[in-house]
Amino acid sequence: GAGVSQSPRYKVTKRGQDVALRCDPISGHVSLYWYRQALGQGPEFLTYFNYEAQQDKSGLPNDRFSAERPEGSISTLTIQRTEQRDSAMYRCASSFFQNEKLFFGSGTQLSVL
């Protein structure tokens, strides 16, 4: 696609529900990153993939968070049993390969009530 696409743009859910956030990177981009950004802060790393392989998941806060990229293109970030503290902007970014500039999607604003 022309840019990184994320869906949904907004997600409101109740505490305890599971949510799945989707990211469609720029076509041909090998690396895909997930970040979380709180208001007034910089993006906080969660996890990243090269092709379908998860290279690093050290930023995932706990085992309720998981991510996959099964075919090396679209990625899904899943949060199980959501909590209010999970409320944030979740941003996906892709790059041609690792160590290169990132192209960000518009983000998914998650609100957990």
Place this chain on the structure above:
Amino acid sequence: QKEVEQNSGPLSVPEGAIASLNCTYSDRGSQSFFWYRQYSGKSPELIMSIYSNGDKEDGRFTAQLNKASQYVSLLIRDSQPSDSATYLCAVNRAGGSYIPTFGRGTSLIVHP
């Protein structure tokens, strides 16, 4: 100590002045450095990348890197009101895991 440190600002400069934005990082082995601009309510977008010591110029923007001092800066010449945004410094961790780590960003306000 945070991995990437930036003064949150706001930094206020008059139109036409030079804006100087600074960033320090803790991982001495870091190799790649980036400046992103983020307008309010929008996503970050790349302005500059720099990989070696010295200056790199692109239009009104100059990135400066000093690895010995673990310091990277961004200069914006002839600042315009449209430059008002948050500027994020990103540093790729060393050691083979190329994870861009972001600072909290510096808010720049250019007033007419």
